Amino acid sequence: MDLETLDGMQKPASRRRGERTRTIPEQIADHVSNAIVNGEYRGDERIREQELATLYGVSRGPVREAIRTLQERGLVNFFPRRGAYVVNITLDTIVDVFNVRAALMGLAARDLARRKEMPFLADLRAGIADAKALAKTKGTTPQHFARGIARLGGLVAERCGNHHLSRLLRDQLNHTLWGVIWRDRPLDFFTPRRQHAAVREWEAIATTIEAGEEKSAELLMRRVFFTARDAAIGALQQTRSERVSRAGMIKD
Amino acid sequence: MDLETLDGMQKPASRRRGERTRTIPEQIADHVSNAIVNGEYRGDERIREQELATLYGVSRGPVREAIRTLQERGLVNFFPRRGAYVVNITLDTIVDVFNVRAALMGLAARDLARRKEMPFLADLRAGIADAKALAKTKGTTPQHFARGIARLGGLVAERCGNHHLSRLLRDQLNHTLWGVIWRDRPLDFFTPRRQHAAVREWEAIATTIEAGEEKSAELLMRRVFFTARDAAIGALQQTRSERVSRAGMIKD
DNA sequence: CTATTGTCAATTGTCAACAATTGTACAAAC
DNA sequence: GTTTGTACAATTGTTGACAATTGACAATAG
Incomplete structure (x- = not known):
């Protein structure tokens, strides 16, 4: 995929009125979601935790949560101990x-x-x-x-x-x-x-x-x-x- | 809640034919799910990660995943940095x-x-x-x-x-x-x-x-x-x- | 030549320590 | 009396190290 970094990622400092700060996993999930639906991943492509972690400059913990979110959204298939695979959108x-x-x-x-x-x-x-x-x-x-x-x-x-x-x-x-x-x-x-x-x-x-x-x-x-x-x-x-x-x- | 421990929890050793070993988070999620629908938690009761962790003898990592599963199932409300609360089933x-x-x-x-x-x-x-x-x-x-x-x-x-x-x-x-x-x-x-x-x-x-x-x-x-x-x-x-x-x- | 077993690297799963945040209790100011 | 401010304890969020599992490939046996 495109190896741009998450520059727009807000650190908890600035938040608009009444607006909950978006958590790091949320931001990662959204970013990857967009990447997936924009076709930056091929169907059935594997997603590696460490890859995303270094890409976004965080540890694997938050990434794992983000991947779970992707699974909930139906954007990846997740198999325990085998990893996450991008769904093929037919x-x-x-x-x-x-x-x-x-x-x-x-x-x-x-x-x-x-x-x-x-x-x-x-x-x-x-x-x-x-x-x-x-x-x-x-x-x-x-x-x-x-x-x-x-x-x-x-x-x-x-x-x-x-x-x-x-x-x-x-x-x-x-x-x-x-x-x-x-x-x-x-x-x-x-x-x-x-x-x-x-x-x-x-x-x-x-x-x-x-x-x-x-x-x-x-x-x-x-x-x-x-x-x-x-x-x-x-x-x-x-x-x-x-x-x-x-x-x-x-x-x- | 009832402080029984998870004795029936299978370690990855024995698994029946064709049956994927259930992960620890899955087992915890199922156990807590049952507890919730069986009324062992009051509505709006807070769930603390460390509590479940010690209860099931694991660290907070797997428990966090289990809690996410509970959220997916609609059994708890989760607020970032504020914890998970059992839903009130009216x-x-x-x-x-x-x-x-x-x-x-x-x-x-x-x-x-x-x-x-x-x-x-x-x-x-x-x-x-x-x-x-x-x-x-x-x-x-x-x-x-x-x-x-x-x-x-x-x-x-x-x-x-x-x-x-x-x-x-x-x-x-x-x-x-x-x-x-x-x-x-x-x-x-x-x-x-x-x-x-x-x-x-x-x-x-x-x-x-x-x-x-x-x-x-x-x-x-x-x-x-x-x-x-x-x-x-x-x-x-x-x-x-x-x-x-x-x-x-x-x-x- | 096929099937089985054993090794190994890559990757996911778990842990325990540390950081950051939240709600609360209590004090100070108006 | 109410509001504002501030330390504090409890709790969640994050991290890096370590453990366990998987899949691939090589070695071996049939």
């Missing part, structure tokens, strides 16, 4: 991950529709308005808009009221997707036309949540992810010369 | 966990229905047959039958073909549920009558999977978990003097 993997997230986000939407809490709804509407504004602005890049949409997803995940669900959506499978979306950048997908479509989809979701229509909220939320999945796969199939082996994909 | 938590599992298992059923693989279907049918036999036998305890049913769930989780999904179902939220089910033993629920009902439900699931009816498979699978959820909550509400604060529960 198109099938991406389909799988999208499907899981669709299912979980569907449940989150459902919980929100059941509870209809005002503070959340206000924030959601505000977020959607932001995205709408982005869509109307001329110079908005697909990437910029994608970030706005991702914030909406994050909002739903955080505030769904099911603590376990929030945790899963935060920790699990998130990095894989972002990596894919940014690395091979299939999300030139977000043409102005599709930006408006996405905004409409989210407005529909907000409406069903406000109305307490659980079933619809779940369905619409899932559909958003299925759309994203198909777009990502479609784009990636052109970049890579790889096919999805799955016998078809979930529709709704 | 009825709301249990509802949440069941809901997440229902969503994930629904997806698993769906994937299986799409792929209709013979080896799996054979195993599933065999497992159902076993459960049916149990239900027909006179002396079957609710607990014994519950284990049989749990095996079916495990089968679906393992073989769904979505690696990430399998991992989540294996590692996440599993221990919490089993603990609840066994500790406060609400699953006297499985009266002979309900045993037969459960078998019928699973037969229906198998049928829809064989027929490739994705949507139905998902729905039926979810329903099984919702039923289990309601049964567990109902039973626990009698044992504990606690109410579910959720404004109703998902039906299907």
